[in-house]
Amino acid sequence: MVRAPCCEKMGLKKGPWSGEEDQILVNYIHLHGHGNWRALPKLAGLLRCGKSCRLRWTNYLRPDIKRGNFSLQEEHTILELHNLLGNRWSTIAAKLPGRTDNEIKNVWHTHLKKRAAANHDDSNNNNNHQQRVAPPPASLLRQYSSDDVSSLTTGDNGGAQSNDAKPDDFSSTEEMDESFWSEVLSADSSTSTDHDFPAAELGSGLYDDPLASFVSxxxxxxxxxxxxxxxxxxxxxxxxxxxxxxxxxxxxxxxxxxxxxxxxxxxx
DNA sequence: AAACAATCCAACCGCGATCCA
DNA sequence: CTGGATCGCGGTTGGATTGTT
Known part of the structure; x- marks a missing residue:
């Protein structure tokens, strides 16, 4: 089958999204949903390909995206699931509400891969035959709130690009701040559907126990x-x-x- | 202060899966 | 059933930022 030409062949814009583009996309999806990604940019008046719009929405603009450092719980969950599933990032992401596959993939490559390798070495050095690192007791996990930040994502790696340095990406694009979402989300709540914003409910309760979520x-x-x-x-x-x-x-x-x-x- | 290296992460690309006429 | 259109996933890239010399 013949592939449809993508952005660069259609004279469409590539590269980082501007705050204005973000707002157009969010407003459009809020009002109309995203039934057809390929048609969306044209209908919304964006000079982007549908693929780019979908990526931007799913990885950055979705209101249920949870920002900030990964908690120890989350990192442990990723390690465990990656051990079980390999590079099935979307499946892993499905078990970490508010986290995207892209984000998890990045965290894995920048932090957790090293930790996993170290764990592997340790287990070899200890000459025990455990294949996996045993999960910590649930009681221990619960000692950490979801706001706890991991040692890996903050200090130990130098915190070069931690979210403390870039506290909120929206703040770097002038239009994006807290009021942005309240404006968008309150613009026409009657048209909002659970499908469009599946995690509106997630906003209230952060993420308590990832291990429990596996089962549920x-x-x-x-x-x-x-x-x-x-x-x-x-x-x-x-x-x-x-x-x-x-x-x-x-x-x-x-x-x-x-x-x-x-x-x-x-x-x- | 400048140059270079290392790190981070948003975004792109290509492919397989799925949908649908 | 077939084939085109679209979606979603995973791998990779490249620019920006931060750290080091």
Whole structure:
């Protein structure tokens, strides 16, 4: 099949987004949603390709994006999930509300990869045969609030580009500040849908226990295999409905949560 | 103070998956 | 069923910023 030409071949703009472009995009999506990314820029009056708009929205402009340093909980979650899943960033991101796959990928490459390598070395040096770093007890994890910042993302790496240095990217684009969102979101709340702003609810409660979220499988789209499997498990139906493609299934399996019941599972 | 190195992260690119006529 | 259109993901890049010499 022939690929549609992208930005550079259509005379469309590339590079960093201006505050004005951001506002146009946010306003448009708020009013009309984003049914068709390819048509969106033309309809919204942006000289960008749909792909660029989608990236900008999903990685930066979505109102449920959680900014700031990654908490120890989050970093631990990423390490654990990456250990289980590999570079499946979007799947990992689905378990970290407010974090994007791109952000997680960046954090992995800049901080966590080193830590994972160090852990691997340690485990080799200790000559134990544990494949993974055991998760800390939940009680320990809960000692850290979501506002706790990790040693890696703040001081230990020099904090060269920590979010303290760049506290809020919106502040670097004059138009973007707290009032920006309140203006946009209050502009026409009647047209806002859960689909457009799926995480409006997320804003209230930050992120309490990532490990718990694995099991609850929140945040996945309706009808997803993960949700079905989690719902089934919650209802005690795991033995009758088992989604072997579900990340929760494999996570629970590999972390031993369901090991005791493994022999009772139906064949794949 | 200047030059260079290291780090960070937003954005781009290409590909496979999925949707739909 | 087929093939074009679109979406979403993961890898990579490049500019900006910060640290070091």
């Amino acid at each position: 499988s929140e945040g996945d789209g309706p009808g997803s295999g993960e949700e079905a499997a989690a719902a089934a498990a919650a209802a005690g139906l795991a033995h009758s409905i088992v989604d072997y493609t579900s990340m929760d299934f494999w996570y629970n399996l590999l972390t031993g949560d369901n090991n005791k019941e493994l022999s009772e599972l139906p064949p794949i």
